[in-house]
Structures are given as structure tokens and as C-alpha cells.
Amino acid sequence: MRFKSRLAVISCSALWSIAVAQTPAAQAPGEGVAPPASIALSPAIVMVRCKLGQSTTQTLTIVNRTANEVSFSVETQDVVVREGKRSFLPAGQVANGIAASAVAAPAALVVKAGKEGSVRVTLTLPPATGQRAVVTFFRARLIPSVSGAIGLGASLGTLITFNVSTDYRVEAGPLQASLQTPAANVIFSEELRNTGSEPVIPKGVIAILDASGKRMAKALFPHQRLLPGERLIFDATNPAQLAPGRYSTLSSFEFEGKVLNFAGVFTIPE
């Protein structure tokens, strides 16, 4: 009898321990819940309209939401486009680069946990440059809080673009349509190339028309930035399944007050 009673007590204690272990204690909102650690840089993008030879000063702010203080070094690199693709080059490695003129004050800073710090970056466009973008990097190194810990590195950058003229030109390649399956709607792909000398952000829409010219569907191309010489694929997913047949498309891109229309055809097989 005593054994049965003791067994019952042990069983109940074990069940209670398991239950407590499985169910986390409820916490009041905002109490005791640490926000996720993060480092944020703002603004992420700065678009400057100016003239060649003119200077601009931008204030960039870094926020440290980690538990440790973080040291940052500020570096500006040129964004160059080669064969349609972007790459970053340190200051001075490209002729008439903008990054070579960059002056950051301060050039390095330490931001304590939960605090923020700002850097004023002054950039001067060379009088005869084809460069239109730089990235100002905040290269971080987390200072180990205890001896023996490993410091981590992280870099965040602000893209700064410059528009100095009205030479906006965009060319489009042929429209590609993916195969429609019961599990996937058709995806339209169109390659755009910035053939002008200024950065643009085309906003695009594609309309799917039937044989009579009526609009059957409309899909949006996500906004993407095109630096001069840059090529990017703009994809738009048709929101609905299309019946088999032959369709025509009209894709329109709007940038800097201009509208470009490109026609295409595709077929949804039986």
C-alpha cells in the first residue's frame, strides 16, 4: 500500500515535471523578450540629382541592435558595370571614379550596444565621368565581449546614384514565356538593358491579350534599378491559368516620364 502511494506520488511528480518542461511560461508582451540582434544602415539608397563637378553630402546612420559594441570603418567604392553586370571597385581603380573624392567624417566609429552613430559622406562628381553610382560600406567588426570569443565581421552598404542629365534610354530583348503547367503559371521574362548614361528604375506591366485584342490578364514586373550599361531580367508571373491558345502580349515600362512598349506573342499548348 505504501509502495503504491509512493509510486503514485513519483508518477505525478514526473508528469508535472514533463508538463512544465514542455510548456514555456507565459510572458507578458514586451517583457523579457529580447529583440532579434541586428545592425541596420539607413538610408539604404540615395538618389542624387546634380551636375557634373558638384558636391553632395549625405548623412548615413548605422544602428547597432546587438548586445555588443561594434566598430565600423567607412569605405566608399565605385560601382562599375562590365558586360552588363555590376561590380565594386575600390577608390582610385577606375578612371574618373567618384569614390576617390569621397570624404567620410568620421572615417571610423564605434557604436555601443543599442546605440546609433552617423557619418557624413561628401562626394564630388568629377567633371567628366561616366560613373553614376558608388556604395559606401560600413565594414563592421564585432568586438568580443569575453576573452576567447570569436569576433564576427559584417558589412552594410548604402548605394548612392547620381543623375546628371536627361539621357534616359532602355532597350528590351525578346519576350520569353515559360511553360505553363497545372502547378505553375506562365512566367514572362524580358531582358532590359540601360543604354543611356543615367540610372533608371523601370516600372513594368505586361498585358496578355486574346486574338480579339481583349485583355485576359495583367502582370507586374518588379521594380529593378538599371545602372548605365547594366542588363537585368525582368520577370512577371501571370496571376491565372490561361486556356490553351495563341496570345499576344504588350509589355510597357515607365521610367523618368517615358513609356516604352514591347509586343510579343506566345502559345499555351493543349
Add this chain to the structure above:
Amino acid sequence: MRTVDPQKTITFEVAGATAAYSLDAFLAEATAADGLVSVEGRVPGTTHVVVIAPSGVQTFEILVTTPPPRYPPGFVMPAGVADLAQSGYYEGLYYSSPEEIQNQFDLLKIDGDDRTHMHLVETDLLGPLAQGQSRIALSSATYEIVTPSRDVTLFDQYVDESQLTIDGSIVRGFHMFQDNWFVHAGYTGVATFEGLFLPVQPELVAGGGYRYPLTANSSITGSFYAVRVSASDQLGRSGSIGDVRYKYSPRETFWFTVDLGIGRGIAGAGRFHYKTARDTVIALVRYMPVQFASLGANNLRGLHTDLSWTRHVTNKFEAALTFYNNNLVLPGLKETTVSGAANLTYQIARHWGLTGGALASSFRTSVPPSPPIRNFTLPAGLAFQSQHFGAAGQYQFAATPGQDNGARQFRSSLRSGWGAFTFASYAERDANAPTLSFILGQVAGLQQALEQQGIQATTVQQVDQLLSSDAFLIAAGFIKGATINLVPVRTQAGGTADWSSPGIRRKHLSYSFLFNDNHTLQCSTESVGHTLAYSQGVTRSDDISLACSILGVKNEGQSLAYSPVCFVALRHQFQHVPNFIAPERRGTIAGNVFRDDQSKRACSQCPELRSCWTIAGARYPEPMVRTGSQKCPAVNTKSQWPTIPRSPSSSPPHPLWTWKKTPPPTSASAIRCPV
């Protein structure tokens, strides 16, 4: 560009249109069918709509407009800076007695340091006219232009130069102040300008002077005026007046002036003003002989002194000492008044106060001869004051030589205020009180106005001041004479009740009454006055006012005779002043225009400044520009910019030029290119 309001749809035809879509569906959406395109606005902004038609693809720019702001009920838009710079009103009034319509305009425009003010009051008399009276009168007219260096006024200006020259008269003519010089020339009158342009009894005054600063706090002013008055004027004397004034004014709370005048005699005057946290002293003395040249409108003859000294002895105890002396010489009246008083106030508790003091006065008239009135008064009272309620009671005893019984006065007052409602009343009973009686000419409305003033004068000093302030009416012949009598028993009561409502359409209603009963040895008179007034805002810019007064007078053996006076007024506020009334001051630009990339205010890259560029080669959209700092596009009408040696880094010519412009004409040689 086609426009569409948010949440609205516009439709337009495109031949054969089969489909349409917007490039930004967040701002607007488009559909098309059977040649009709519909565009629905969603959010303010600009986008494009693509329309597909058999003839091809067409693109339309669409502007989704920004809707006008919607304000909650009762919202009052705060006045902006531009609104404050320009303001004005029109007020139209109709009076029933004397029957007339009055139109009043007032416009003010402030442009930086410049100010333009126009005020115009035109009166149309509707009732029967007196001989020589005009039916239309320009009762008031002022056009004033003020700049930092000059102040010019055409027509009416209130002039208060000196007690010996022009002392608070409205002069219609020309007035100018420039630097330390001043000029006044025009006509004035003892009454308002009841003729079309000039008063019925015009008095000419012309002259001016110069103020010479001696130190930072003192100055001496010399002025000379010529005065011409008609022979019928009973107070004025034609002639020339020379005046020298010394003024010492180390601060706003302490100043004094001394005047010495010559003009058919020698006159003198002085004023003293001193105010501190504990003491306030105001003194006035003036002597002007009877034959002294002066306007009849504003000058009294004889010796006049007035002194008051108020002292806060402690926070709870306040003492005020006053001395008043006046020798008044008027046609048919010559009197001397002397009074001295000490008024004491002591706060015994937070809401309770005691009042007391002593007053001695003497009133003697030699023309017409009458026995002097002397009395010595001892007042005592108790007052209670709180936020919503106040009451006071006073008893005073006056010993009057020659009278069997002393003068007694009982006075009580009551006030209350709760929210939008306020109420105040008083009642008073006097024995052997001095009263002022006028012998009036045939002037409509004057009797009522004077009787209302006369009722409120209860002491010897108040009676004398009322007589002095109305002296111009005697000079003009509107009042044939005045007598001062002691009334054995006088009973007065009066009160006012007000109610007003807040909000954009503010309403205000008030009622006031006045009762006066004089019992003399020979007869008794009784007068009762009721006034009801109402005003209300009709719109944000318009107000309407209505008022009606009834004054009843009952003489011995007669019944109460009522005479009503009513008026209706409409007032409209202006937000802008027409340009033809207060034109913007404009001038021309002349000078050289040149490149100044380095903002050096000089043409550093050009060996010969004059050959760089001139205004003749540039075209301005506005040949006349406003004064002040302006931006004006200077368009190069030549095929190219003038040949100037340029460094490779120099920026191309900018079409905007900025310059500071002083009042015209000016040189624009300091033109600089914007950075």
C-alpha cells in the same frame, strides 16, 4: 494630360480600343471596351495608361488630382502670413435717428517695411437737412503710405503735436514725416466732416517743424503754424503760432515735455509721466491766454493743472492722491474748479477690501454769476471680489457749506460671471449732488448723447471734465449754454447683461439699462434708457449687428416721452487688398549681367567687365519687378553665351539670376549666379 479625381472615373473615346491598363495600379486603373476607355483615380499622383486599339498602341498621361482638404466641423483656418499682410473690412450701417446710411472701408497692406492704409467713411443723410448741410458727407478719409524713410498721408490724420498748436485734432489735408521734418496742412473743424469734403466751419491750419535730437534721450522741436478760423468761431483765434518743445525721455515709463508758444500772446504747457512698480505720477499744466492764436477745435483758455499720484504702499494697501484745477473760459461760461482727493484701499482678506479717503472740491462760476459749490466728502466702503461674484457697497458723507443738510450718497454694485454670461449692475442715491444741464441747439441726436454722459457725472470733477471735453460743441454753437446745479435728491440705477457664444459663428447679446431720477426744489425729471444689442457671425468673413436704444425723458407735469434709436450693421472682412488701392511698388533693373561661377560678385574671368554682358541683351518676362529680393529668369536671346574664357570645370550658364534690389532705380551690378 488627362486628370481624374480620386475615387472618380473618367471616360474618353479611343477608336476601336479593346484593352487598356495602367502602369501603376496603385494610382489609377484603366479598362477599355468598344472604343471607350475608363480610368478610375485611386491615389493622387501621375502615371500612364496604355490603350490598345486596332490602329496601334496609344499612351496617355494621367494625373490623379489631390483633393481639397476636408476639415472637421467648426475648424477655423489659422491666418497665414500673407493674410496678415493684407486685411480690411467693409461695414455698412443704417441709423434711424438721425436717419442715415454709413459706408465704411478700411484696407491695410503691409509689404515688408512698407505699409499702405486706406480708410473711408461716407455718410448719406436720409432725413431733412439743415440749411447749408450736404446730403452726402465724406466723414472720414485717409490714404497713408509708410516707408522706412517717409510717411505720407493724404486727407485725414489725427494730429497731436503740442498742447499749444494742434492738440488732438483731425486735420484733412496733407501730412508728411521725413527724417526729422514734419508738415501738416489742411482743414479741421469743431465737429466731424459733415460737408462733402470740408467741415461746416472749416479752420485752416498749415505748418510744420523740425525735431533736433540733442542727446539719445532728449530733443528739441521747433514748429510754426498759421491758423485761420472764421469770425463766427467762438473759441478759435486766427494768427500764427511758434512753438518750441523740449522733451526728455530716458525710458518709456519716464518722460516729460515743456512747451513755450508765442502767437498773440505767450503760452506755456508741460506734461510729466513717471511710472514704477509702486508709483504712478501723471501731471499736466497748461496756460493759454484768451487772445492766444489757436484752433477752436481743441484748445481751452486759462490755467489748467491736473496731478495724480498713485502709490502702492504695501501689497495690501494702496493710496492715490489727486489734485485737479481748471479755469474754463467758454462763451457764456467762466468757471474755476479745484479739487483734491486721497483715495485709500486696504485688502483685509483674500476676497475682502476696505475703501476710504477724503475729497475736497470747489466749483465757482463767475459767468453766469452763481454761488460757489464747495464740499468735503468722506467716503467709506466694503467690497467683496471672487472669480464669479463681486459686490461693493459705499457710503459717503459730504459737508456742503451753506446747506442745512450734508450731502449723502449710498451706492451699491453687483457683478457676476459664469461662462458665457456676465452681469453687472449698480444703484445709487445722492442728496445735494451737482448736476450739469445743457441748453441745446437744434442738433438731432445730441440731446440723447449728452444726457447719457451727464447722468454718469456724479462729482464736481467729473462735471468739470465733461464740460471741458464738450467745449468744442459750445464753440461750434451746438450748445448754447451750460449750468451746474445742486440736486436735492438723485437716484440712479443701471446694469448690463451680456451673453456670448464661442465658435466660428460667434453670437453676442447684451442688454443695458439706465435710470435717473432728479428731484429739484422746483421740479423733477426722470430719464430711462434701454439698449438691446445683438451681433452674430454669418460666415467666416461676415458679421451682422443689430441694436436698438430707447431713451425716455419725463419732465415735471409731463408723461414719459420715448425716442428710439436703432441701427443695423453688416461687416465683411477682406483677405486681400485690390492692387489699384495699394499697388505693389515696382522698378526697373539696369546694369551689367556677368558670369560669376565663384560667387565673387565680380567678373573674374572677363578682362573687360562692360563687354561681358549687358541687360540690353537679356530678355525679362517682367520688365518691372517688385521691390525686395527677387528671382527673375534672364533669358539669353543671343545664339550663345558671350565668349568668356572658361576653365574646363566651369559649369554651363544657368538661366536663373538672383539679385537684391533696392527701391528703383537701382544698379544691378551686384548680380550673382546661384551656386
